[in-house]
Amino acid sequence: MIIGDILSATLIFAVPLMLVALGGMFSERSGIVNIALEGIMIVGALAASLFLRYVDDMGYNPDYTQLYVLASILIAGIVGIIYSQLLAFASIKLKADQVISGTALNMLAPALAVVVTWNIQGTAQTTVLIPSWVRISQESLGIAGDNILIRFLFKSLFLTTPIAFILLLVSIFFLYHTKTGLRLRACGEHPQAADSVGVNVYRMRYLGVGISGFFAGIGGIAYTLAAGSGFTSTVAGYGFLALAVMIFGNWKPVNILFASFFFAFFRIISFYSNSLTFLPTFDNLASSEYIYLIMPYLVTMIILVLTSKRSRAPKAEGIPYDKGRR
Amino acid sequence: MKRKRSFNTALLTTILASVGAILIGLFIGYLLLLATKSEYAFWGLRKILTVGISDPKKFAKVLYQAMPLICTGLSVAFAFKTGLFNIGATGQYTVGAFFALFAGIQLQLPWYVAIVFAMIGGAIWGSIPGICKALFNVNEVITSIMFNWIGVFAVNMAFQNFPMLVVDYWGKSSVRDRTPALADANPNAILPKLGLDELMNSNLVNIGIFIAVIIAVIIWVILQKTTFGYEIKACGYNRDASRYAGISAKRNIILSFTIAGALAGLGGGLYYLSGTGQYTFLKTLLAAGFNGIPVALLANSHPIGVIASALFISYIQVGGDALQPRFVRENIDIIIGVIIYVSAFALLLKIWFGKLFMRQSLAASSMKDDGPIQTPQKGSMNSNEKEEKQQ
Secondary structure: OHHHHHHHHHHHHHHHHHHHHHHHHHHHHOOOOOOOHHHHHHHHHHHHHHHHHHHHHHOOOHHHHHHHHHHHHHHHHHHHHHHHHHHHHHHHHOOOOHHHHHHHHHHHHHHHHHHHHHHHHOOOOOOEOOOHHHOOOOHHHOOOOOOHHHHHHHOOOOOHHHHHHHHHHHHHHHHHHOHHHHHHHHHHHOHHHHHHOOOOHHHHHHHHHHHHHHHHHHHHHHHHHHHOOOEOOOOOOHHHHHHHHHHHOOOOHHHHHHHHHHHHHHHHHHHHOOOOOOOOOOOOOOOOHHHHHHHHHHHHHHHHHHOHHHOOOOOOOOOOOOOOOO | OHHHHHHHHHHHHHHHHHHHHHHHHHHHHHHHHHHHOHHHHHHHHHHHHHHHHOOHHHHHHHHHHHHHHHHHHHHHHHHHHOOOOOOOHHHHHHHHHHHHHHHHHHOOOOHHHHHHHHHHHHHHHHHHHHHHHHHHOOOHHHHHHHHHHHHHHHHHHHHHHOHHHOHHHHOOOOOOOEOOOHHHHOHHHOOOOOOHHHHHOOOOOOOHHHHHHHHHHHHHHHHHHOHHHHHHHHHHHOHHHHHHOOOOHHHHHHHHHHHHHHHHHHHHHHHHOOOOOOOEOOOOOOHHHHOHHHHHHHOOOOHHHHHHHHHHHHHHHHHHHOOOOOOOOHHHHHHHHHHHHHHHOHHHHHHHHHHHHHHHHHHHHHHHOOHHHHHHHHHHHHHHHHHHHHO
């Protein structure tokens, strides 16, 4: 059964990684380096968990629990969009350094979250507890039994999981099969060329950053639900991890899907490393779980170095677009 | 004459842009206090601005926290000069702390050797993003972020594999979640206090702050007065042009990142060799490294400016601690966050201030024929002029 547990945990941690990495992909494909994903995740998670808390306090209708969760996911996405526009404003309108303004937003978000929760929940109470009814249980769907597949699906299933896969399909369709998707990609590769055929580069970039805010905000609440101990003003570096996933996935949706599972798997293995007998135990090394924590980062680095010649990074990312420059 | 004035205006507008960013940050912080507990908002602002010098003990804390900030700030600033963003200062800081404590406790070496170890550790960690950037053209921001996490995990694991580096070995405590106090493990590895502790009535202060300031001056000299510093800056301004001029961009990128790493490592070393903090094995990144970024930005990457901005950041952080429990101390982090956000488009502010000054100095010169205003500072300006010619 432990295999079922591991697969289930992998799935639930892969979901936020995939969502946030997809978000980062949209932003970078439009030409804006979005290092603020971590911060956007935090504000999204903050808004959504406060909403869920509020619903729980006000009394809720047990029949509509998943509707509340859906509303909280939308709230997370919308708050993510709003917060991401701070990055868009600085880097598109004011042509500021994208990495620096992103870093500023990353520093701002956890502080903001602590201040807000402290003021709403009272002194020193900075954990926003997530009500237990948000989980989709086996019973609520009327499915009985216990085998690997059921464990995998229902051990910890939240509405964020199906929504993430729907968003993945939508992303693929949007990016490769719509006019706007093509224009967005053009702005990340050669904005001057895009501009010359009448594409509004600024608008496309605002859109790219906005989508990344929506995805990252949802990713934030997905992470908080997965972590299970409530919102504590942090997403434990998942926003940065998602950047690695995005690069590992070569800025392509399907590759990002696989990359996020790869990362999540190693993450989970490190939690279970003591109870898995088939793994090497590193007997003469204390705290060997750290090896598994290091692994995804190290593998990404090795892959980055090996594939640097073939890296498909958007060519114009990180460079503010100036209409007057040729 | 013309050249002198343009140099001075540039410096002045740079300083003004930073001050402007600080004022905007403080203003938003004040609004935040107003929004949360309006009756105490002014009290809060006063605390933030005055606690740091309210008594010697608090000032000692300002100096103590500024010490690692100067180092990490210099680290970020130095990389900025080469046009690189060192977001990995926190990883280099952590590795530096490990090397320092390894030298001090496991090898029982004195503090001055442990400091060198710290710099070596940071330099190794810093060189990796530099090498990846120079040889494989992998974005240094991504490499640095990866190696922040690898650094924290590797350091935690390394600590726990040397029994002497875990607190329970020394018998004072049975927990295994932190390093031992240096007072138990090796008093020789603690930075000397030179009587400063009695002077300021605080055991936090030691010679580390002087070391940090001296290093800042050395970095300034390297950047301003040496060929190497010139090459570093040339690489930062225009990599292609500098390559055309025969400067090896690859070599300078690696060197710059290595030095930046050594500086951040020194910060970790100084902090944990003060003997007042024990390294705790947490699976999170240390804030000290990240706070080097606002320090460097606020100083516009000027090494001497870094001293001032590190003192300022540390000063309002000490003020923020005094806000608790009426306000949460994270209010200060919001202020700092706003300051970086604003300084990210400081260029805009600078141009804006620059225009303002142009207009004023034009008005002044047309009225006064510009003679008498310039003369008093002639000596210092000549040296500035020389500097510019050198470049």
